[in-house]
Amino acid sequence: MTETLTGAQIAIRLLERQGVRTVAGIPGGAILPIYDALGQSTVIHHVLARHEQGAGFMAQGMARATGQPAVCMASSGPGATNLLTAIADAKLDSIPLVAITGQVPRAMIGTDAFQEVDTYGLSIPITKHNFLVNSAEELLEVIPRAFEIAASGRPGPVLVDIPKDVQMQAMEITDWPAPGTRQMPPPADALAISEAAGMINAAKRPILYLGGGVVHSGAASVAVDLANKANLPTVMTLMALGAMPVDHPLSLGMLGMHGARCTNLALDECDLLIAVGARFDDRATGKVAAFCAQAKIIHIDIDAAELDKIKNAHVGIAADVQEALERLLPLVSENARKIWVDRTDALKRDFPQHMPDLDQPLSHFGLIRSVAACLDDEAIIATDVGQHQMWVAQGYPLRRPRQWLTSGGLGTMGFGVPAAIGAALAEPLRTVVCFTGDGSILMNIQELVTAAEENVNVKIVLMDNASLGLVHQQQTLFYGERLFASQFKASPDFIKVAQGFGIAAVDLDTAANPCAALMEAIARPGPCLIHASIDVQQKVYPMVPPGAANRDMIGA
């Protein structure tokens, strides 16, 4: 059947054909034709964010919870610039995102027209790829391709900038392109796989080092199988938490700047590091020269540019990590590795993560564990960025890939609330908890009204120390206790703020029984803000001072 459609209608039809059912965005002049077409769609639910950055993080929440590319939209100029932080965040954490922006009509591009900005140029360094669409016909190629690029290889954000006249251009269309889907990379090199297996079999003190790529590629279960078969003590990056259940006997938890002492000390002793979907980020390695200094390295990553970028690998394998691990598994021999496992068990016993006051629901770790006690592994745990994020990473019993949504690479305050809303939209049967701080929540507080409007099942646990906690901590430890610009002299009444935005709110500070109040708030469907004051003097410990070797941790 031949239809005459506008570029805007074609764009929306292509999104429908991609299977997109929810998009987050904000309309504006240069994207109104697309919104007009979107309004006619019977299958796509549009979530109206209150700031484009919120829309970007909602899409991220959908993508992180499901693994599928998610879509956000904004108009030209400030709409597009407001999206940039969320796009950059997706780039650093390899999250598949398709951002669609309106642009001024082609004839006006380059004239400093109203709300014109060089969206294409601005987005080059923070996207995996970007497009400036020149005709309605081009959309037929560009939009499926955008989804294919976002989902294939190392996932990432793709921006599609569509001038308004292209949105309004009508054309006849008969045949539709196939939706863009994830393309698999070539299989892992057989020789390198067998060499890696030989190294694992010969190693006395190997450690498996899992990164976010394990979650992205769906390799968590085969990674755990490999660890079990060869008895590989396993560390995870911030992005990989949940890939192996934290209470698995071989789990050493999170490594790096705020990893437990036992984790970093075990890495110091290993003779083989098996890095899988990890990129040797500075927060994970500390001083690189001192990181696993005695170890040989096997590095498996889908992105060939990650191999030898920070540490030279003895065996580097550029491949999908799930495929590579599945091929590696039968070649690795069963091995009790008793001496090494006993050694890491002793380290875990002697140098565990210190979690004081677990029985106090209003202490930081006590609050995190009290929340966990109200939930099972089906829940999704999102965080903002700061001390609360690290405490949750250290203390929450994460047991499932895609259970954990956090801004790792870019470390964006303001990520948590909109990402949690996005996750709740994509996974409506799950409870979504967002741990946040009083600094972070104010960076996207406006999305509370979106949470109310969509009635999402999001529980926001606000750990309030009236300060920028990690800044406060670093000034205390490394800047001679000269606290500057890290303590808020005025704080809003967060209970009233939440209620003003139309969501329920509970203050654990004043609750007669904080545990009961928490449980009731989490059990009640719909959005809720749960406020708890915490002690500003509490630090995230242990801590590797910036630039130091991981063995030189300070604090507990």
Added chain:
Amino acid sequence: MNAINRNEQRALARAVLEIDVNNHPGVMSHVIGLFSRRTYNVEGILCLPVGDGSCSRIWLLVNEDARLPQMMKQAEKLEDVIAVRRHHADHAVFSELEDFFRP
């Protein structure tokens, strides 16, 4: 960064990169952006369409640097880059142009 004088520049080892790309607006920004964000100076740039014009070839003259292998991998990752090849600095593509660059 301190400016290095012309003689010092010449003393530095050079490399020539040959990069096949799709020919459309924005490709040059993608490629050059990889260098500028790392404060990695590009000493010379040449670009012309190849064949029917659907592809172009970019020639870059760059200083030898420990980061060069990583730069090439990053360039290879760009969607519009088809191939990256590395040559020695004595490649004819820049030396034959010297007549156009006399002070």
